Amino acid sequence: MxxxxxxxxxxxxxxxxxxxxxxxxxxxxxxxxxxxxxxxxxxxxxxxxxxxxxxxxxxxxxxxxxxxxxxxxxxxxxxxxxxxxxxxLAPPLADRAAYYRWLFFAAGPLEAAVMDRVLQVSVDKDQEKMVGYGTYDLTVNTLVHAVSQGDYLAGDRFTAADVYVGSHVMWGMEYGSLPVRPEFEAYVARLAKRPAMAAAKAIDDGLMPDSQVS
Known part of the structure; x- marks a missing residue:
């Protein structure tokens, strides 16, 4: 590109x-x-x-x-x-259930649970029913389930959902907002083979101050 x-x-x-x-x-x-x-x-x-x-x-x-x-x-x-x-990068309309499910799971419950964790926002037992993610551990375990059902979130086909969810998993493990789980590591290893991911990283890393490049 x-x-x-x-x-x-x-x-x-x-x-x-x-x-x-x-x-x-x-x-x-x-x-x-x-x-x-x-x-x-x-x-x-x-x-x-x-x-x-x-x-x-x-x-x-x-x-x-x-x-x-x-x-x-x-x-x-x-x-x-x-x-x-x-x-x-999108399945046919009839096959988009998992695609939409995990794309919006990451944009909603996952992002909220991780951000509350980072900001040290605590949710008590009664409040778990109010927040979309329930608990942080529940959200992490659900994400583990999502990345363990096949090579990719929508089955054996890489889609835009993997770009979005995969980015969260990679950053989460790198910065400690998500635990390092073998299921996450295997998923990220598959994504790391994407030439487009390597190309995008090289561009953005090249635009960052030297001290910020990981």
Missing amino acids: AITQSKDCDLVFYTNPMSRGRIVRWMLEEVGAEYRQVLLAYDTDMKAQDYLALNPMGKVPALVHRGRVVTESAAICAYLADAFPDAG
Whole structure:
């Protein structure tokens, strides 16, 4: 895939290499479409009025495709899979149950459980019924189940759900927000063979300060 500086490119990617934009970068490399990247700094560019007009949250990533704005990493991954069907990153409509299930499990319960854990937010027994993830351990065990049902989340076929969920698993184990489980390690080992993942990582690592590159 080529990163272009052309203003006429119909796919524009707003990101920062130290953000969830890394997920979308991987997805962009998987679909193989030409895109223009716009690098934004925290607290300045992301809070500028022209960017807030695209994403009032003032966060990245964001994608603009032919004038249409898409935010939220899971939504962008799903959108790109549909916008570029030749890449084969979404199952046929009749076979999308597991694909949707795990994509949104990671965007909802998993992200909430992990973030509460990182921020040391405690949930008591009565509150477990209120939060979507129930408990952190329940969420982790459910994720273990998800990655153990086949080579990939939607069976034997790699999809956009693996880009999104796999990114969470990789980062979680690397930074300690998820435990190192053999099921996670086996899943990540399969994902690490994706040329697009290696290409995306190389691009984002090259944009980071030297001291921040892992």
